[in-house]
Amino acid sequence: xxQPPQPSHSLDPVQLGAYFALIEVAGLLRHAVEQxxxxxxxxxYVQFQLLARLxxxxxxxxxxxxxxxxxxYSRSGLTYQAGLLERRGLIARTTxxxxxxxxxxxxxxxxxxxxxxxxxxxxxxxxxxxxxxxxREDAQALADLLAPARDHMRSTPPxxxxxxxxx
Amino acid sequence: xxQPPQPSHSLDPVQLGAYFALIEVAGLLRHAVEQxxxxxxxxxYVQFQLLARLxxxxxxxxxxxxxxxxxxYSRSGLTYQAGLLERRGLIARTTxxxxxxxxxxxxxxxxxxxxxxxxxxxxxxxxxxxxxxxxREDAQALADLLAPARDHMRSTPPxxxxxxxxx
DNA sequence: TATTGTTATACTCTATAACTATA
DNA sequence: TATAGTTATAGAGTATAACAATA
Numbered sequence: 001x002x003q004p005p006q007p008s009h010s011l012d013p014v015q016l017g018a019y020f021a022l023i024e025v026a027g028l029l030r031h032a033v034e035q036x037x038x039x040x041x042x043x044x045y046v047q048f049q050l051l052a053r054l055x056x057x058x059x060x061x062x063x064x065x066x067x068x069x070x071x072x073y074s075r076s077g078l079t080y081q082a083g084l085l086e087r088r089g090l091i092a093r094t095t096x097x098x099x100x101x102x103x104x105x106x107x108x109x110x111x112x113x114x115x116x117x118x119x120x121x122x123x124x125x126x127x128x129x130x131x132x133x134x135x136r137e138d139a140q141a142l143a144d145l146l147a148p149a150r151d152h153m154r155s156t157p158p159x160x161x162x163x164x165x166x167x
Numbered sequence: 168x169x170q171p172p173q174p175s176h177s178l179d180p181v182q183l184g185a186y187f188a189l190i191e192v193a194g195l196l197r198h199a200v201e202q203x204x205x206x207x208x209x210x211x212y213v214q215f216q217l218l219a220r221l222x223x224x225x226x227x228x229x230x231x232x233x234x235x236x237x238x239x240y241s242r243s244g245l246t247y248q249a250g251l252l253e254r255r256g257l258i259a260r261t262t263x264x265x266x267x268x269x270x271x272x273x274x275x276x277x278x279x280x281x282x283x284x285x286x287x288x289x290x291x292x293x294x295x296x297x298x299x300x301x302x303r304e305d306a307q308a309l310a311d312l313l314a315p316a317r318d319h320m321r322s323t324p325p326x327x328x329x330x331x332x333x334x
Numbered sequence: 335t336a337t338t339g340t341t342a343t344a345c346t347c348t349a350t351a352a353c354t355a356t357a
Numbered sequence: 358t359a360t361a362g363t364t365a366t367a368g369a370g371t372a373t374a375a376c377a378a379t380a
Contacts, residue, residue: 010287010290010294011293011294012303014303014306014307015293015294015298015303015306016290017310018307018309018310019196019293019297021309021310021313021317022189022192022193022196022297022313023193023197024317025189025193025313025316025317026189026190026192026193026194028317028320029186029189029190029316029320030193031240032320044369044370046370063338064338064339065338065339072371073198073372074372074373075339075372076339076341076342076372076374077371077372078339079339080340080370080371083340099338099379099380100338100378100380101337101338101339101378101379101380102337102339102379103338123177123183126178126182126186127177127178127182129319131182132319133315134315134316136179136181139181139182139185140181140185141312142185142188142189142312142313143181143184143185145301145308145309145312146188146189146192146309147188148301149192149196150188150192150195152299152300153192153195153196153296154195211346211347230361231361232360235362239348240348240349241348241350242361242363243348243349243350243351243362243365244347244348244349245362246362246363246364247346247347247348248347250363263361267355267356268355268356268357268361268362269356269360269362270361270362270363
């Protein structure tokens with residue numbers, strides 16, 4: 001084996017610090033937000049994400065597989081969460097018109113209503129915890145810094161690898 | 168009630184995008200890292216964090232309460248995780264010398280050894296997923312953007328509030 | 335034969351409350 | 358009386374594998 005030991009793979013202190021800060025900020029933020037969502041609408045964060053995706057889409061609908069890829073990491077996990085949402089009448093599931101195997105989830109009026117009821121407090125909390133500390137132009141900078149990493153992680157390596165392994 | 172509606176609390180699209188990107192990047196990153204840690208050392212992320220805190224400290228020790236505040240969100244959660252680590256001989260718990268109520272956790276040689284064994288693959292993964300997409304100076308910028316938010320969330324609002332509520 | 339989604343199941347993690355011991 | 362830590366317990370969430378139905 002003639003590869004160099006692993007000189008490029010070690011993280012320098014700056015990178016390590018950025019990584020830990022990222023994990024910690026997101027963890028604290030998510031923890032706080034989960035409490036708010038639970039209190040305001042009895043929603044877990046995943047359930048909120050599902051409602052938000054559906055609510056923001058043009059049709060209010062998505063296929064289960066797409067939701068699983070976007071929001072959750074396993075299909076059975078999505079089935080579980082979607083079941084909870086459906087039981088509460090916040091989404092509806094119907095077989096997809098174009099593919100009889102597929103299931104299309106659609107947000108209901110009640111779902112939109114709940115989303116609208118939860119969102120203001122949600123935004124307020126995010127604003128308070130994150131953006132009060134961050135000048136507006138820094139929010140843009142943060143988004144720009146994270147976008148390429150997100151795109152890379154969404155597309156390429158570990159998720160598809162895990163998916164392949166699973167079959 | 169004469170407060171203004173909530174004009175300053177709504178997030179603009181840039182902020183909303185930054186927030187979602189942050190949550191998503193951290194979530195994907197953490198998910199990938201959790202698999203690596205599980206495979207490389209049969210560690211959960213929290214367990215890794217505990218070992219890392221202890222390993223990076225000068226003495227190799229910390230009080231349980233400090234660890235709970237840093238890494239985990241409830242004391243019983245820490246007791247559980249510390250119990251798992253102790254059972255595997257990766258940490259040791261002793262009553263604190265200065266305060267007989269306290270418990271001091273210390274990383275063992277086996278714990279250091281495992282940390283050392285897990286760390287290269289960990290760094291490699293972070294590098295691949297995050298920093299290959301991020302020029303070095305951007306890593307610094309990211310750390311600088313996140314630091315004030317981290318400090319703010321660590322200190323003030325929801326954790327201490329929750330802690331007070333708990334009593 | 336491959337893919338979609340669900341189900342059954344087992345497991346990990348987390349939090350609440352009650353409890354013990356020390357300050 | 359307050360604090361540190363543990364224990365018991367219960368609940369939520371996740372993943373794996375087996376399965377049914379459609380492509």
